Amino acid sequence: MDMPGGEWNRTGETTEAKAALRRLAASRRDALEGPLRERWSREACGLAWAWMTEAGYASLMAYAAIRSELDAGSLLDQAWSASMEVFLPRVAAGGLLETGRVQSRSELVPGVFGIPEPAPAACRASGGALPELVLVPGLAFDESGGRLGYGRGYYDRLLTRLEEEAAGSGRQRPVRAGLCFSAQVVPEVPVDGKDRFMDMLITEKGITICKGRA
Template identity: 35%
Template sequence: MPPDVVAAAGEALARRALELEELAPYLAPTGAPPETPPTVAAYVSIGGEPSTRALLDRLRAAGVRVLLPVLMPDNDLDWAPYEGAERLVRAGWGLLEPDGEPLAPKAVTEADVVLLPGLAVDRGGLRLGRGGGSYDRVLERLERADASAALVVLLYDEELLEEVPAEPHDRHVHAAVTPSGVHRFRHRPAG
């Protein structure tokens, strides 16, 4: 997709993601800020993915604790705090990662919301990833920890499909956010 389309989709996606019921109470312009801000595990988009830059900056500006993945040699994900675009460094596979000290792979279990990349999600909430297994491990870690985080995939509208192929390790998510809106799924993942 052309860069201007990716950027426009990213702006729309940021507006829609901030409407998530799991985040909206913390982002309301009125009232006192929460004693403990929410934690959102997110990611920096790459290539043709819908841009997450505007969303990351808006979450951070609202006082949300944002964690970003740090790719480990075995393709598992560690996590580090997002401290602004100027603190991102280019890493393996062309990914942008925080330059701060990683917290540990289990840091994701502290998240109230986990924003996930994906190639597609079906109408039942089954997420299709890129096949590297990094986020499958994250979802499995969350399930083992009995974490209650909302699992949300960020996609373009046309990536919300009737059905996607499934393997035994695939997990369902709670919602998908696209430039046109928030799409909730009936199937609720374990955890």
């Protein structure tokens, strides 16, 4: 039987473990040289595009890279050229991410953190739309599907909301793919009950179907 405070202790341990891994993962990713990140970004996006087109996807949600994240720009360009439905996130009030459909880079505007994002009108017009695939950035991932973000919970809340919207309308939830460098894949990411797991990881080395945790 757990002693009083046991749940708090486990939560505290997870929080500390996440903070430590964030520092390590950010340092490791930042240490990758710019030209190498650019090449690996193109290679990972090429693998993602080949898989998406073979699977017949017609819509996706991606992101505008910040800091030293894997740049999904080449994948976005291919999706726009193929007339796919492309959604990007927008930071809204209350720590939530909205989704907006965009048809070119020219439709993006500077967001709260200076990150290019859809205009508010694009998010309102996209209400109820559900991408088939969500490409998710992060600091660290593991092969069970665990993901470590920056600690604000933006993507966990978004993925939960998309899953609920899909269930409420009788649709299949979007496939969740972590898009990252192979150097970001670690043996195990510490997680808690609010963390959403990935279905697959896409890196410059290949595609891994996540096996989940027992």
